[in-house]
Amino acid sequence: MLTRQQEALPLQPVVLTRDQHGISRRQISENALKVLYRLNKAGFEAYLVGGGVRDLLLGRQPKDFDVATNATPEQVKQLFSNCRLVGRRFRLAHVLFGRDVIEVATFRGHHHQVNTNKHISAQSSEGMLLRDNVYGTIEEDAERRDFSVNALYYNIADFSVLGFAGGLKDLEARRLELIGDPETRYREDPVRMLRAVRFSAKLGLSISPRTEAPIRELAPLLSDIPPARLFEETLKLFLAGQGLETYRQMQHYGLFAPLFPETAEVMGRGNNRYGRFIELALANTDERIAQDLRVTPAFLYAALLWGPVETRTQEFVNDGGLGYHDAFMLAADEVIGRQVKTVAVPRRFSTVVRDIWQLQDRLTKRAGKRPHRLLEHPKFRAGYDFLLLRAELDPRLKELAEWWTDFQAANPVDQKRLSQVATREQDEEQDEAAPRKSPRKRPRRRPRRRRET
Template sequence: MTEAEARREFAAEVVRRLRRAGHEALWAGGCVRDIILGGEPADYDVATDARPEAVMEMLPFPSIPVGIAFGVVRVRHPRIRGIEVEIATFRSDEAYVDGRRPKGVIFSTPELDAARRDFTINGLFMDPETGRVIDHVGGLADLRGGLLRAIGDPAERFREDKLRLLRAVRFAARFDLHVEPATLAAIRSMASEVLTVSPERIAQELRKMLVHPSRDRAMDLALDVGLIGVIFPPLAEMRGLFQGKPVQPEGDLWDHAMLVLRLLGPRPSFPLAFAAFVHDVGKPSTRSRHHGRTSFHSHDLAGAKIAERFCRLLRLSNAERERITWLVAYHQYLGEAKKLRESKLKRILAEPGIDELLALHRADALASTGITEQVDYCVYYLEHQPSGPINPAPLLTGHDLARLGLEPGPGFKSILDTVREAQLEGRVQNKREATEWVEHFRATGRWPAVWHADALDDAVSPPVDGAGRQS
């Protein structure tokens, strides 16, 4: 039995046990929607008339009272780790007071339970034993008609939980649905209120959108309804900034970003997808014209600063923030990889995030010129390492310099960096040569221009001061 089959069977077993105990029980919400659309639900929810205390007492499965005041209990598969079913008592909600949760619930009926949900496609129930769909809100007709429609008054649904503004975008993009006109109008009129949602919840929705193959459709819709302009104002400025890229001669900067997102492949990581989304966000603020030509000098560095602000705004983890800003800062670095010095190429190819940087470079190249020659060269270099290992162990350390009699200080880093560069370029082959080179520098105050030990007395470059700086 596959994990998906085990998950489905466990959800069916929960329903069977509740029914044997005399209760009404049905699959509810997103799992029903996914089954109707021919997909495999990632998880299952069960709705029942049993109260949460009774659920925990009658089911012989490990249970977690995740929201018992709201009638919600989660049960775990007794043998397979990671398989859980959320069970909620049929309910209607009291008034929402914080734009997220009702102040209380009233246990009720399937009809009222469906009416409290967000969108008609999420308000369906299913009998897992017969496959019969129970529809109190018109969700089946909307699925067949390709519509995303809020249940009841759209403005009221969005006032209850402002995150639904983003969820509407995600569902419409993921399932390729048109947003029903009244629902669309409510999203546009209330877009500014999304900022009342916590940054962590906004980030969670963006994460779900950006890692999914529909990511570019989701971002296009989010821009169209005004959510991007509210959450990330600098990104909205990319619309209307035309570049004349060979691949999109009539497209603007936003169109380019969407094409890069689309070209990432089916399942990029969130840091890669977010970096691709914002990689050119520095262009509007760095745009200038000289002699009739438009340039965006240092837009990569400007973009990295803006990306870091976005990451802090969303309260992403340090690891994600650092990876995203690094990807944005270096998204052009390998554009002329074949011309890079060997040491610079090896250093960047040795970075932990190089696979994602190459994926971003490839998507950007395909969306700009359609030519991936530079990225292909980097991939070849990584696979074949024509000039030796990409990231060999350093030949010298600070301890080695101290043993040679050098005073610890700021000059250490300069010396070690220079030796490392020579090592990566193959001009210093081993520790003996590196040590003799440092001893030559210490004795003469000059850097050797020829790096092998048997040529240390030949051509030299300008003298340096005691800290390792050229004078």
Template sequence: MIRKFLHQVFSRKTPASSSTSTLTVIPFKRHGIRRHQITPCALKIATQIQQAGFSAYIVGGAVRDLLLGLTPKDFDIATNATPEEVHHIFRRSRIIGRRFRLVHVMCGAETVEVSTFRGSSTEEDDPVAIQLTDQHGRLLHDNVFGSQEEDAARRDFTVNALFYDPAKEEILDYMKGYEDIKAKRLRIIGDPIQRYREDPVRMLRAVRLASKLGLQIESETAKPIGDLAPLLHNVPPSRLFDEMLKLLLSGYALPCVVELRARGLHHGLLPMLDVILEQPLGERFITIALKNTDERIRQNKPVSPGFLFAILLWHEVLSRWNSLQAGGEKPAPALFKAIDTILSIQRNKLAIPRRFDAVIQEIWTMQPRFEARAGRKPLRMLTHPRFRAAFDFMMLRCESGELNAELGEWWKTFLSADGDQREKMLSSQPGPKRNKRRRSRKKASPSNDPGSDTMIPDTQP
């Protein structure tokens, strides 16, 4: 019984009569992609699979990006060989995945993902297919092998359903994806409502791809997004986090966030984002920060995910912090309590991995310490491992108008100054006010740091 079930899941195919796609073969003279534009590893792997008697094509985003004149991030391969057959061809390979088995083939420092053509798993008259979806229509399992045509039909967007044969330098197009790329159009394959129900993350992917690639989302593809946005609540938080990270690191985070808000998708992605963007300072802060982040990514400069999430959540922390202080709590405990509350809420919503918590918390807790410019505190701040990230964060606050611009200019001058100039700058700053009793105690202990009376205790030794 179990063997029969597994055979149905892994071997069932959709009848050819149900397909409405038409194959178009696009020669090199039309598309202009040469095989040498494929990385040597991916080309070698595709060639070896073909020499073993199977078909092998470069697929997905790599073909799309090459047609758009972009440099692909990686090259994936699709084949009619099973994972076991691919694994047998390549000694340095491993089969991975539970929802759908893939093969990772290692070639030098590069790893190429090889997938077997996938088939449909949503036939209404198949009891196995019914078990593969939840009550909202979301696919829970997709372990179905199929033909190349079926593989094209089950991909998300037409621009991702192109197959490039490096041997013949031809593109096989079943879904008119080549036409859509030329028309700068993003169109989902199949019925948009059904496809979004199968995987609600496709709505977020549509926004990200359209913003990143400069494509216009086709009207029928865009129409159901607003109504189906609540389906994102059914997606595992870890998947939402992965998709959010791709969006923020796309180099087009700002237009993506604007588009998310316009289409009502932020409620399912970052539930607090709407509140943040309704605050004038918050909206300006996030706009400037994301614009700067996009510029860094386009210049191939590193960007910390922790820094990005610190930006997005800061004004919620600030609002909670101010409320706690207004209720009578002291600044330092109030800040830590606000941080714990906001991160706890977002962890349940977005599954931010705990490995980012330290970065986020240190950036936030260092902010009040930038305002303490007397004594030795500024010098010790420079030795903090998160100083640069916290400094950049503080400068964004100054640029957005949240902090006085004079504070940012002082720190910029302090960083570029030599030792003597720094000493003069520190001595010119007024020290913290103390009552007479406290001053008398300080005189008895000349080694005490005059700058120790800050909101956030210094954690450095």
């Protein structure tokens, strides 16, 4: 982190005039422009900031447009009737246009500053910021941003781009550079380590040596982050279209285990099958996102936690003497119960995770009318897709997966035939598995004794 003497010095930006960059107002959302123009008209500084500017300079279309200003949240709220103030750690103004939300943040100052008419920041004993509502100038705001490629500002007043901390140069070099001392910045907010790998995977940027150096050592600090916040972060990590590359980088830097300790433990026993299964699931998710198909966190979490639940089920069967169903239910409760203490998976998703897991056993039962009933299960498709992924790594499941593929596409007559064949095969398997009874021996007859005459 910069010293107080350095913080006192003005951070001079590199300025690109309107004709020196390729950003056009046509690329910026209409609602973001409304916010920028109204702030500017009211006499405040107004900038499009961070990822939106970064992505536009990279030729990408941003998903979100964030605004930075010298107006306080309360002043923003006075300008916009469709505004609400949110956040305690970071006080923000959300300007609502239906489902579109434009986030407006006041320029942030340095943590040590105390201002009698502004909130004061607070830090934990580990250096993590607990409250951070100290306001400052655009130069101070730029120093407070995490990565140099995010310290970019598009000025609505003259349509120029301001790049602080070498951000424009780093963007051109495709390099991810943390602003300030990396260890201090990671301790302030350990989630920055996750953001580093996410931006690297998403934008194809290489993490600089000084930025990556402390990550492995500080990765355990993620356990101090509230589980609810980590759930939101996992969605950004794995459901943005670069989930597989993000996962590999998380494993490389030791960031996966703090978020998914039981999964990491199972894979650490030398069973790499579950690691390959997670990679397969993430590759499938990335492909669906690229095709603009629907994805759900439930399917992702079912894959991420399948290793622990399958392992624990087998342990309960072998050591506890439980039947498979009881062992599975106990294992599912235990694995999900432990996981939510690290990453708070909402019940609406954990319930679907259980459905997907339970369907794996039910899909093996194809006799009689069961297949038709399973087709009507609301989560059948997710369970079937999960089975297809498992079959790619387990040849024993290939026939089962192909049977369900054929059954769904078949007409009623062929469905009946497939079900009859499956019933016969299942009966034969049960007969083979049943212990053979030895033939019953008839009791030997005693010879009749002759009557003596």
